[in-house]
Amino acid sequence: MCGIVGLFLKDKSLEPKLGEMLSEMLDVMCGRGPDSAGFAVYGAGEKGKVKLTLRAVEGYDFKALEKVVGNGASIVERSTHAVLTVDAAKEAEARAALATVEGVSVVGAGERMELYKEVGLPIDVARRFKLEQMSGTHGIGHTRMATESAVTTNGAHPFSTGTDQCLVHNGSLSNHRGLRRVLERQGFKAETDNDSEIAAAYISQRMKDGRSLGEALEDSLDDLDGFYTFVVGTETGFGVLRDPIACKPAVMAETDQYVAFGSEYRALAGLPGIETAKVWEPEPAKVYFWDRKAA
Amino acid sequence: MNASTQSHAFDLSSSTVRELNSALHALKEGSNASLWRVTNPRGLHAIAAGVDAPVTVEVDGPVGYYCGGMNKHATIHIRGSAGVGVAQNMMSGFVHIEGDASQAAGATAHGGTLLIEGNAAARCGISMKGVDIIVKGSIGHMSAFMAQAGTLTVFGDAGEALGDSIYEARLYVRGSVKSLGSDCVEKEMRDEHKAQLFERFKTAGVDGQIDPGEFKRYGSARNLYHFHVDNAGAY
Incomplete structure (x- = not known):
């Protein structure tokens, strides 16, 4: 339905x-x-910045990813999701850094869009x-x-x-x-x-x-x-x-x-x-x- | 309404549809005519479905699916729009919608009258079996699909495939018909049909305002009734 x-x-x-x-x-x-x-x-949203919506398992320490990504990235956590904001020019770098982290996936990206879903x-x-x-x-x-x-x-x-x-x-x-x-x-x-x-x-x-x-x-x-x-x-x-x-x-x-x-x-x-x-x-x-x- | 009419108020923000319907179902055919005023319907489903008594139900706002479904004897008035399947399988009585109706309005209904002031969406009167449906606006595609008996009167336009595989229902359309379904054809409008239309105008409160001659009649070509010998080679 x-x-x-x-x-x-x-x-x-x-x-x-x-x-x-x-x-x-x-x-x-x-x-x-x-x-x-x-x-x-x-x-x-902020011109020149991109928001990446991330997803991981319950209790995941998203804050630690600020350091992993670097480049002044900031994270706002919401349960199993988090929104990472970084300079749009550094998006590819940020994605590459996140790809090395096990158990974290990028589920959405945009200047303004945030995306959340769960069972x-x-x-x-x-x-x-x-x-x-x-x-x-x-x-x-x-x-x-x-x-x-x-x-x-x-x-x-x-x-x-x-x-x-x-x-x-x-x-x-x-x-x-x-x-x-x-x-x-x-x-x-x-x-x-x-x-x-x-x-x-x-x-x-x-x-x-x-x-x-x-x-x-x-x-x-x-x-x-x-x-x-x-x-x-x-x-x-x-x-x-x-x-x-x-x-x-x-x-x-x-x-x-x-x-x-x-x-x-x-x-x-x-x-x-x-x-x-x-x-x-x-x-x-x-x-x-x-x-x-x-x- | 005579002086002995009992009036009941039902607020669906504080009571459930189940409570309303249980109270309505407890009424029997011989019970005193009564008026039921239903407030805060908020698009809830199955409001006043399965009523089997000559009562009047006034619903003050938009309703969800199957409002007035299986209705017998009751007059149901909706001050708003109706969701899918309004008056579905109605047996008798009168269902009146001030707004639009969604898909499958009056589907499979055997009798009674369904009056829609606005538009009806797709599949209006699908498999209708004797109901009189009057739509003051337009109707969507596949309306009167496999319609068996009754009348469908449309003041506006009809969508694609009107009356596909129709049996003996009569379809009256004033506006354009996007396309006719299989075995549905335009038919001559004789005096008996004009008289029938005039009766529908009376129900809709527009008698004397519209000329029945503005309508066209559609019905079955009856080519699907029997096996056609030309198809024998297929077996």
């Missing part, structure tokens, strides 16, 4: 509450996906990373009921396959094996057997080829086969796409303050001003896309 949520803020005054709102939305979607959960938040009941996952305290401009989240691959942290969503890019998926793709081979020939290294990771990588590749997020989603309609509702985030953008037969549910709401996505209306019921929001079901095979730059 799976549940997905997304929130894109238009009103700056709501930014300190992004995490709190997203956390509540994830909580309501526990019933659609109690296996595992994850979320990505686009928070504060467990979604509300517990949100709490362990203190999502409710996070602020940001937009974020996406996922509650998983696994179908295509095992219940592992790696198999949880979101998937990030490009800088400041992430994707959550409800559905299952039927041509991901073939697409995986095509992407691998183009240099993509898959971390999992998950079909959703391939969807993320496909969109990243299209954007690398010069397509905008909206255009990359248009391309997906031709190249991806199967069931999907995607919610995708980039540094400034937020996109939604459903497959042409609209197999998986989706509801959206928009006010002057935000654009919100939920697998079901229940997830949106607690949002401010929802009573008077424009609420609609996104149409099949139609790309919906918002960009902060354009706004």
Whole structure:
């Protein structure tokens, strides 16, 4: 089944509450996906710096990595994840240093994106990373009921396959094996057997080829086969796409303050001003896309 | 409403849907007509599903899946939008939605009337078996798939593959139809059909405002009913 949520803020005054709102939305979607959960938040960023989201086992001493990486790297720990901030010019060096450390993996990178996911009941996952305290401009989240691959942290969503890019998926793709081979020939290294990771990588590749997020989603309609509702985030953008037969549910709401996505209306019921929001079901095979730059 | 109408209030922020439905299910066909006001539905599922009594249920806000499902006798009024499968398998009664309805509205319903003020998404009236569905907006793809009986009246447009593999239901569409499904064809609009449409207009409260002649009728070409001898060579 799976549940997905997304929130894109238009009103700056709501930014300190992004995490709190997203956390509540994830909580309501526990019933659609109690296996595992994850979320990505686009928070504060600094020009010229990159944030690497790291993952390791429970109790891992992330702080020690500041020295390993050097170059003035700083670490903020959150349970099994940590965000390492370092000069963007030193990203490759930092990644090389981290590669020598056993048990630590880089799960996301970007100027503003932070990405957290774990096995467990979604509300517990949100709490362990203190999502409710996070602020940001937009974020996406996922509650998983696994179908295509095992219940592992790696198999949880979101998937990030490009800088400041992430994707959550409800559905299952039927041509991901073939697409995986095509992407691998183009240099993509898959971390999992998950079909959703391939969807993320496909969109990243299209954007690398010069397509905008909206255009990359248009391309997906031709190249991806199967069931999907995607919610995708980039540094400034937020996109939604459903497959042409609209197999998986989706509801959206928009006010002057935000654009919100939920697998079901229940997830949106607690949002401010929802009573008077424009609420609609996104149409099949139609790309919906918002960009902060354009706004 | 007469003076003997009993009114009950149910706040779903302090009570559960199960409590509401248990109270509604305890009502029998002969029980006094009563009015149930439900507040804070917040998109919860299965609100007022399986009611089997001539009561009125007013829901003050958007509902989730299967609201009014299997309804018999009851009038259910929703002041908001409805999720997947509203009035699914309804037997009789009246379900009225002020907003939009999600997928599979009125699916498999045997009787009663489903009135949707806004749009209905994909698969509206799928496998309908006698219900009268009226949608003031537009409907999504694969609506009235394998529809067996009843009427589907659409004031707006219809999506792809309308009436695919349809049996004997009547489909009336005022706007455009993106495409017709297999074995679904446009049919002549005779006086009996215009009269039937006029009855639907009355239900929708727009009688006298719209000319039934603006609608087109679609139904079964009946080519899928029997084995076609030309296909004998395939066996």
